[in-house]
Amino acid sequence: MENPPLSVRHLQSTRSQLICYLITSTLTTMNTIEAIHHRISANKFDTTRSLSQAEIQELVQLATEAPSSLNIQHWRFVAVTKTEDKTRLKAVAFDQQKVVDAPVVFIVLGDVRGHEKLAAALEPLVVAGTFDRKMADGWLGAAGHLYGSNLQMARDEAIRSASLAAMTLMLAAEAKGMASGPMIGFDPDGVRREFQIPDRYVPVMLLPVGYASVGNWARKPRFALKDVLFLGHGQDLPA
Numbered sequence: 668m669e670n671p672p673l674s675v676r677h678l679q680s681t682r683s684q685l686i687c688y689l690i691t692s693t694l695t696t697m698n699t700i701e702a703i704h705h706r707i708s709a710n711k712f713d714t715t716r717s718l719s720q721a722e723i724q725e726l727v728q729l730a731t732e733a734p735s736s737l738n739i740q741h742w743r744f745v746a747v748t749k750t751e752d753k754t755r756l757k758a759v760a761f762d763q764q765k766v767v768d769a770p771v772v773f774i775v776l777g778d779v780r781g782h783e784k785l786a787a788a789l790e791p792l793v794v795a796g797t798f799d800r801k802m803a804d805g806w807l808g809a810a811g812h813l814y815g816s817n818l819q820m821a822r823d824e825a826i827r828s829a830s831l832a833a834m835t836l837m838l839a840a841e842a843k844g845m846a847s848g849p850m851i852g853f854d855p856d857g858v859r860r861e862f863q864i865p866d867r868y869v870p871v872m873l874l875p876v877g878y879a880s881v882g883n884w885a886r887k888p889r890f891a892l893k894d895v896l897f898l899g900h901g902q903d904l905p906a
């Protein structure tokens with residue numbers, strides 16, 4: 668068949684790109700919103716289904732797309748998959764059964780000294796020309812000022828960043844048909860001890876991930892919007 672003239676081909680390719688874009692963006696948006704609506708904290712995991720190392724890596728790769736203050740990326744993940752290790756983890760997690768039932772439990776950590784690694788995070792931006800050296804030095808100065816001598820702030824930030832990454836991981840898992848169950852019911856010192864976690868990392872949460880089994884609770888209702896959203900100012904907030 669004869670090739671159509673260039674202008675027609677250009678139009679056709681632009682049109683197919685547009686259709687592709689519309690389909691992809693609609694699906695992406697729908698998937699994200701569906702994942703938000705469908706996610707529940709799972710208690711019951713299918714013990715017959717495992718996750719491959721590649722799947723575990725992909726989940727964490729997606730989690731690292733989360734935002735963090737100054738792009739410090741305080742999050743670290745220990746992926747616990749072996750039965751004997753999960754059993755040790757369960758013992759310091761108030762015996763919560765899902766810790767052994769889920770194929771992987773992430774110990775989500777926040778690096779309290781994350782800002783010390785900021786120079787390494789900024790360098791690729793300087794090399795790429797996104798930041799000039801002055802901008803990078805400004806961010807380093809800001810990090811030192813915010814976190815260098817304020818341990819409380821540094822700890823808050825580590826927990827904030829790691830929590831955002833954990834939420835991103837939960838939504839990624841949901842979008843891939845998996846289930847997750849965030850947990851703060853554990854003894855942080857016990858987790859540190861059992862998994863040889865250095866002091867600079869604060870255990871932020873445990874996050875079992877796998878496939879849901881039967882018997883999980885339905886989605887729990889949330890407070891009404893009027894109770895949580897205050898437009899423009901906070902004077903209507905209950906004191």
Ligand SMILES: Cc1cc2nc3c(=O)[nH]c(=O)nc-3n(C[C@H](O)[C@H](O)[C@H](O)COP(=O)(O)O)c2cc1C
Nearest residue numbers: 706707708709710848849850851852853872886887
């Ligand atoms: C930081 C955090 C810690 C939690 N810790 C536990 C836990 O230790 N054990 C547990 O069964 N559920 C835990 N949950 C799950 C909550 O109970 C659950 O998120 C809440 O009831 C709302 O339900 P949903 O996530 O299914 O919407 C935790 C959730 C969060 C966000």
